[in-house]
Amino acid sequence: MKANKHPVINAHELSIGEPLIEFKNVYKSYGNNKVLNGISFIVKKGENLVILGRSGSGKSVAVKCLVGLSEVDKGEIIISGEDITLLNEEERNRIRMKIGFLFQSGALYDSMTVRQNLAFTLQHNKKNLNEQDIEAAVREVLGNVGLEDAIDKMPSELSGGMRKRIGLARALIIKPEIIIYDEPTGGLDTITAREIIELIRSIKQKYNATSIIITHDLTCAKYTGDRIIILKDGVIRAEGSYKDIENNDDDWVKSFFEK
Incomplete structure (x- = not known):
């Protein structure tokens, strides 16, 4: 394995587990727009990795490459020991079944109730479940995000924060090994954003999932990330704990913390 440009290893990180995800160069x-320029990093089993960066830094493209929505030009992306860049579409779908995705908008089906949104996702990923199993799974994940009472509501009846919570419930219902959060606090007021942050922390404890959190929100990064990498122009500019990043001597990194 090639060493990261900014290796940071500490006792907490080592206690989390073996690498589950690895980007190699x-x-x-x-076209002429170079988005990722040879990034290398790992995500360990049970770890919350925050990818921090401004718009256009490459953080969202990295995730698209991870789930196979964009083909890499060069390099390897390894999940559970398999290089997904070498897999065909059927094999990639098998890997995708291990990943829960919280979209920035929540991305619920507007014509379905909350129950139907969650049941549809579960039935798509887990075959041969009976109605009782589906109902139990739906109620379990809604309880875990604190919205069991919303089971029969339509998405149009939900606030932005509630939609995010239901989106997270939908990601969790397949019991994923990996959860990807795309700007989980984006577009939310301060109080609701804090609630989502606390929910992410709670989910980490309940599910022991490995998570990648894409954000430009420093507060979200501080309280959800075991480790943070900052992207600029498709390269890793800094890596470490929040404290490491906050104390970085790089002027551009410092600019993230300027009010």
């Missing part, structure tokens, strides 16, 4: 361009 990954490049991605769209």
Whole structure:
């Protein structure tokens, strides 16, 4: 394995587990726009990794490459020991079944109730479940996000924060090994954002999932991340704990913390 440009190893990180996800020298361009420029990093089993960066830094493209929505130009992306860049679409779908995705918008089906949204996702990923098993699973995840009473509501009846919670419930219902959070606090007021942050922390404890959190929100990064990497122009500019990043001597990294 190639060493990261900014290796940070501490006792807490070592206690989390073996690498579950690994990017090895990954490049991605769209035409003349170089988005990822040879990034290498790992995510350990049970770890919350925050990918921090401003718009256009490459953080969302990294996730698209991870789930196979974009093909890499060069490099390897390894999940559970398999290089997904070498897999066909059927094999990638098998890997995707292990991943729960919280979209920035929540991305619920507007024509379905909360129950139907969650049941549809479960039935798509887990075959041969009876109605009792589906109902139990739906109620369990809604309880874990604190919204069991919303089971028969339509998405249009939900606030932005509630939609995020239901989106997270939908990600959790397949019992994923990996959860990807795309700007989980984006567009939320301060109080609701704090609630989502606490929920992410709670989910980590309940599910012991491995998570990647894409954000430009420093507060979210501080309270949800075991480790943080900061991308700029498709390269890793800094890596470490929140305290490490906050005390980094790089002027550009310091600019993240300027009010």
